[in-house]
Amino acid sequence: MKIYDTLTQKKKTFPSADRKNEKNIGMYVCGPTVYDVGHLGHARAAVSFDIIRRYLGYKGFAVTFVSNVTDVEDKMIKRAKEEGITEAELAERIIPEYEKDYGALRVLPPDHRPRATEYILEMVALIERLMEKDVAYATEDGVYFEVQKFKDYGKLSHQKLSELKAGARVTVDERKKNPEDFALWKKAKKGEPTWDGPRGMHGRPGWHIECSAMSMDLLGETFDIHGGGIDLVFPHHEDEIAQSEMATGKPFARFWLHNGHVKVNKEKMSKSLGNFFTIKDILKKYHPLVVRYFLLSTHYRMPIDFSDALLEQAKNSLDRLHNFMRRLSASTASDGPLVIKDRLAQAESLFNVAMDDDFEISKALAAIFDLINEMNALMDESKLSKKDFSEIQNVLQQFDTVLAVLNSHDSEVSVESDAAEIERLIQERAAARDARNFARADEIRDELQKRGILLEDTSAGTLWKKDFTGSHTPERGNL
The missing domain is CATH 1.20.120 (Four Helix Bundle (Hemerythrin (Met), subunit A))
Incomplete structure (x- = not known):
């Protein structure tokens, strides 16, 4: 089995040769920042890695799948302030919405869904390890990772540090040793959530340290697969590698997998262009299985274009x-x-x-x-x-x-269990039509349509099929 590794830019044999027990696989995929409901890009990543996870299981691997929730971050703080609630209250409202949407798309729930706020102690311990190794330093406003001390910085995004410096649009901060140094810990500010931090500094974690701490705590200092969207390669995953490998002296992840961008009618999805869709928007128009099939039918590394024509092909x-x-x-x-x-x-x-x-x-x-x-x-x-x-x-x-995409659940029609009942209703409808009881015939047709069944009257008799237009989409939940 070969899997493309973003780090080496080639397909490598999976699992890697150094595995002691090749059937136990650790897999970590960066999850959402839960300041708002999920959008099409979240759905693409979720379905892409769900297919990969499922196939590994199909091949006999025992996969421990971890996908985090970022519940403390700048966007969380901003949105909570706008709504006059706490970040915790915002997270409690948004996380179930992701679970419902992912459930409707038949994405298996992770074995572990750690929240960043549950791993503050692990983050602080990791930061202190980096400070002890003199690769992180404290300033007036926080703790920073000194990028130039990690000689391999840029190896995932395939850029040299000198190139990153030249091309970076970094606001000059005199408190940092170098413009490219990134925050591990941010000093407490009024109105923001705060915890006891490294060397007694009250504040909150930086984004990048969150995933390193959670993934290594649950999967070990070196694990098999780290995944996420292509937009996370730099700086998020690049920074994860730097801080994790400097802390442990070991390789962080054996394989790096990234799913491609999402476009809408060949344009980048953005609110300013008016083509930004939440998962809920999409599921109001299209059946969840149509959306899942559409998302899985393009290779995970390739960009995907979202359009009505392509959704119709998927249907x-x-x-x-x-x-x-x-x-x-x-x-x-x-x-x-x-x-x-x-x-x-x-x-x-x-x-x-x-x-x-x-x-x-x-x-x-x-x-x-x-x-x-x-x-x-x-x-x-x-x-x-x-x-x-x-x-x-x-x-x-x-x-x-x-x-x-085959077996149906809940209020969707199950071919195996409901076929006989559907055929019985079709026969009852035919008898009603023969008796010129057209009201009853129409009633049966409408009843079946509400259940997601379309009837087609032909010279050979009445045929039926499932309706995947989305108009009858059931109440969504974990399917």
Whole structure:
């Protein structure tokens, strides 16, 4: 298995050779600053790393997945002041909204969701280690990391320190030794949250030290995967590496993974352009599974363009998947031998080979749709047995442990459990129409539509399919 590492700029064998127990994987992904509800960029990162996490589980790895919550930071303080509440009250309101939105997108909850404010002691201890090693220093307004003492600074963003100095737009602060030095601890200011800090300095942590302290406390001083959006490479992840490796003398993360930017109709998403969307905005218009499929269907490292046309393509692809599963459940076949064993094994191999190559999702999806096309043709000719149907379902369900777009839950329609009830209602509707009781026929149609089922009357009878337009989207929660 090969995974692209931002640090080395190449695909590397995973897990790395130095692993003592290669089946236990530690994975840390930078989470949101919870001053406002999540937006499309948060959804992209969440789904991208959810697919990676799920595939590692599919491959037999035991993944300990950590994703933090930043609940003390400049934006948190500013928003709390604007609303006349505390930062803690703001966090308590916003965090459940992220959980609901991520749940609707079928993102698995992390094994650990540490809040920055819960790890102040660990942050202070880490800062004091850096001060003892003389790579951090105190000033009138806080404690800073002295960047030039870390010789490898810039290795993640592939920039030399001299280049960073030349290109930096850093406000000159006479209290710092160097303009590029970054804050580990900020001295207390009136109206801001404060804790006992290093060397007795009251204040609050800097952003970068938070992730280093939380990740190393939960996963160890060196762990397998550190992930986040491409915008976090510099300075956040660069600074994490510097402070962590100077404190421990060990490599921080073995692999650095970053998901690509999000654009809207080929433009950068921004409030000033009027194309900024929260996850809630998107889920009002599109079904959560359509959004998930759209987000996962582009390779995680590539930029993704959000548009109605591309969402419609995602909806059509999802329709094909669900309609095939419905056809499998509704079809009848005779007893007989398993005739497609080799073809199913080939599909599994193609899926695995694609995902083993830095999670090449487009090739993995192509393997699935090629299989579906061939199976539909065989079903048209009545060449499949009950055993074939069962094995096809088993293979697709295995793929769905990674994709999480097939099985429906809660108030969404479950093909397996509800197909018989839907068929019964269709027959009742047909009988009502034959009896010219059109009011009852329309009532049944409307009832099914509310449940996310669309009916299509054809010369061969009435067909049904799931509606992924989003108009019937259920109340969202952890699915």
